[in-house]
Amino acid sequence: MTSHLRTDRLRLGVNIDHVATIRNARGGLHPDPLRAALMAAEAGADGITAHLREDRRHITDADLEALIGSISLPLNLEMAATDEMLGIALQHRPHAACIVPERRAERTTEGGLDAAGQHNSLAPIIARLKDAGIRVSLFIAPEAHQLDAAARLGAPVVELHTGPYSHAVTEAEVAVELERLQRAAAHGAALGLEMHAGHGLTFDNVGPVAAMPQLAELNIGHFLIGEAVFTGLGPAIARMRAAMDASRA
Ligand code: PXP
Numbered sequence: 001m002t003s004h005l006r007t008d009r010l011r012l013g014v015n016i017d018h019v020a021t022i023r024n025a026r027g028g029l030h031p032d033p034l035r036a037a038l039m040a041a042e043a044g045a046d047g048i049t050a051h052l053r054e055d056r057r058h059i060t061d062a063d064l065e066a067l068i069g070s071i072s073l074p075l076n077l078e079m080a081a082t083d084e085m086l087g088i089a090l091q092h093r094p095h096a097a098c099i100v101p102e103r104r105a106e107r108t109t110e111g112g113l114d115a116a117g118q119h120n121s122l123a124p125i126i127a128r129l130k131d132a133g134i135r136v137s138l139f140i141a142p143e144a145h146q147l148d149a150a151a152r153l154g155a156p157v158v159e160l161h162t163g164p165y166s167h168a169v170t171e172a173e174v175a176v177e178l179e180r181l182q183r184a185a186a187h188g189a190a191l192g193l194e195m196h197a198g199h200g201l202t203f204d205n206v207g208p209v210a211a212m213p214q215l216a217e218l219n220i221g222h223f224l225i226g227e228a229v230f231t232g233l234g235p236a237i238a239r240m241r242a243a244m245d246a247s248r249a
Contacts, residue, residue, distance in 0.1 A: 010210055010248050011046035012241055013076055013198070015221025020058035022225075033059065034066045036225075036233060041073050043237035047095070049219045051078035052088065054102060061088070068092045076219065078139070081118070081125045089129060096135040098159055098219075099125070112141035112161040116149035126153050137196060142184030151191040159196040159219065160184055162209060166200025178208050189214035203227075203243055210247035218244065 019036040023029065037048045048071055050059045067075055074095035079085035080102035089097050099122065101113045115122060115138050122138075129136045137157035140146040141164075150158045165177035181197065188195045197209055198219035210218065220240060227236040 010215060010244050011217040012044065012237070012244060013047040013049045013196075013217055013219040014040040014045040014224060014237060015049040015051070015078075015198075015219055016040065016225070017049075017051050017058040018222055018225040020060070020063060024058060033063050034070055037067055037071050037073070039233050040237055041071065043234040044241040045073060045237055047074045047076055047217070049076040049078060049098070049221065051100065052085065054080060054082070054084070064088070064092060068094065076137075081113075081122055086125050086128060089134060090132050093132055093134060096137060096157075097129050098137040098139055098157075100139045112143075112146065113138050115140050115146050115153060115155075119149060119153060122153055126155055130154065130156075137194075139198075142180045144184070144187050147184060147188045147191060147193065150188075151193060155193070157194040157196060158188055159198055159217075160188075161199050162197050162201055163199040165209070166202070166205055181209065182212060185212045185214040203239060206240065206243050207247045210244040 016033045016036045019031050019033040023031055040048060048067065050064065050067060052059050052064055076096040076098055077089055077094040078098045078100050079089055081099050099113055101111060126136050135157060136155050137159050138150045138155045139159045139161060140150060142160045147158060160181055162181065165174065165181055168174040168177045185195050194216050195214045196217040196219065197215055201209060201218060201220045202223040209215070224233070224236050224240060
């Protein structure tokens, strides 16, 4: 691995969507995603990630406004490539926007964005976001043709979908998925893309991903919010931060 591809500081973006999921299960105001974001900052997060979905099943427009107005950490807005979401991003101007696929029926972001197949619809959205000074990333499967497409689209960042790795069961499956991620991280970095990764990461599986020298950022949510039930959010984030740093070292 050549040294210019190495990123020494691996940032942790904490996704707070599922604080809102718990709140919305009852309605009302508790637990408050903004409070979680402020706690995450204290616990060592480098950024806050929130996904404003078309159906607003977790984060709401009011949450987004509160986050933009109150947090000091950079906000990474996950969004579908729609006119509605583009308008919201341009209005609020988060630090970053991560374009994700979104189908109404899915429980979470199941597959990566088809950057290769959707070039013509993605290009104007990426251009508008970049013109507004928003750092654009594309959430894609760890496949060379998707990375090539992201580079052709002028996206400065891609986030590799770690879902298949996280959900792999046997040792052989884990090894296959890890190798796909490693190859993609190297390929993307060689294309000049800033490389991120996320989805389904836990204390147990984060190590080999955090060890990939090309990665600059991991975005982690569901596991941390779940773990917070047992240990508190701050300790869960601090432990993840420590696991990432230990792997990188
Ligand atoms: N990155 C992206 C693009 C996502 O859509 C998600 C899930 O919202 C995550 C990271 C975080 O995944 P998880 O909640 O499984 O940690």
